[in-house]
Amino acid sequence: MKVGRVFGSASDWLLQAVVFLAVGVIAPAAGLVAVWFGVVNGLHLPAYFAKSPVAAWQYFVSSPSAAANRQVIVQALGTTGRDAALGFVAGMLVGLAAAYLTVFSERIKAALMPFALAARAVPLVAMTPLIALTFGYGLSSVTVVGAIVVFFPTFVAMVEALNAVPRSGEELIEVFGGTRWDRLIKLAVPGTVRAVFASARIGAPGAVIGATFAEWLITGRGIGYLMVSASETSDFNDLWASVFLVTLLSIVLYNLVAFLQKATLDRVR
């Protein structure tokens, strides 16, 4: 695996980035704006709370107080991005580590599965206050909530992928005197790279859900809280823009993972 072939040249990357920006960001944003128009006009919603993209544009770009309006939502988006990133990284790390641990023993797999299922079965709404009490009202709780959302699909997809690694590969490494560690490094990890990317694609939007959830129920910051408070204070431009941005964030993150997979993995295979 040559580094040059994996990462490509600078101009290659520039081209890829432009393609990503067009296909992965601008296109879905345009699509979302269209849906937004459709919902506001097609459903004949009361003009009182149904703010069209045009109204939002005025509110955030051309009105006298645009700068201040913008600052609120940009700051909230930044917070949510950070919160989602924390949950995503933690959930992926724990999910991958737990899945790869199962390479070492069947018993570990049997012991971890119930926890993985519990993380999914207990509603997040019910768990979140408990998490806040346990980990405090700060970033640790935000991270834990996001991680729980990301962990489950990652763990399940990875265990599935590990089961699909051919048995003959394991036997081969065993007969040639390889250790369990060799099995992990030379077989399990390279054999599941695709599943790691698939997990990340599912996990990224999940992390955004987890982040908004934690912001609403725990920290009172970010888009998750802005949506709730804007609804209560009738700042409907903020509300519509928040929904638009958080949806776009999810889609862009999903596309980003897909783009990274294409740019690295598919080049070497």
Add this chain to the structure above:
Amino acid sequence: MSDADRAEPVDAGRRSGDADPQRGNLLGSIAAHDISKTFSRRQTVVPVINQLSLEVPPGQFTSIVGPSGCGKTTLLRMFAGLDHPDGGTISIDGKSPEELKRGHRLAIAFQDAALLPWRSVEANIRLPLELSGAARTDPKGTAELVEHLVTLVGLQGFASARPAQLSGGMQQRTSIARALAVEPALLLLDEPFASVDEITRRRLNVELLSLLAGRTHGTVLVTHSVAEALFLSQRLLVMSARPMRVLEELKVELPEPRSPDVMRTREFFELTEHVTATLYAALPESEGGSST
């Protein structure tokens, strides 16, 4: 089978001996005593191997032939330490298969080539050397050896190709080269040529013999093909259907070094007939009409 061998007349007598002045210290003697193995399928217990004993002197190419499902692959997997007998003992050069595995003294090639799809041909061949630590302690020697093996199995120009880009025969060549990368005590071949076409199979058989020339380890091949077994082996174990027992142990005293011409000799023909008849006679009634 070494170069020295070729220069001298074949000494048929040495085949049964432990020492070989031309090849030096021979490895891979097998002693199996009273090994038994049963498989449980739902409620029924199927005896696969029942108190089988056999001895193979070191440095031999031994083939195990028998009807499908007779347990010959199970026996090979026991030599590899991948399956374990319910009773009895197996020792290779006086050691257990586990000990040999830990010491990187076993090598294996499977029916499906079992190449790692994300590794190139050369990286697949290098795998056993990575597992034994040789690739780390002697990277230069490892690179040379891998290059040599790639050439030896005729895959020059394909060193950096991925398995998916290779034909079945080329995949098996890679698998054989990988098995030869380490210097094992015992080389185990589990029907490595069963899934390639007949012509390729013949060619791979001839290539295998030349690859093994001069090597001191023992080789055990499991195969369905009587002709392949006779052509390659110095010793043949003809097995019965389940529960498996040794119907006949045969010393194959065809002239060496073997060339494909040997397959056209009367001797070869008679041996093939004899082994086939032995196998056929031992088939259970229910399968009385089948081939092999």
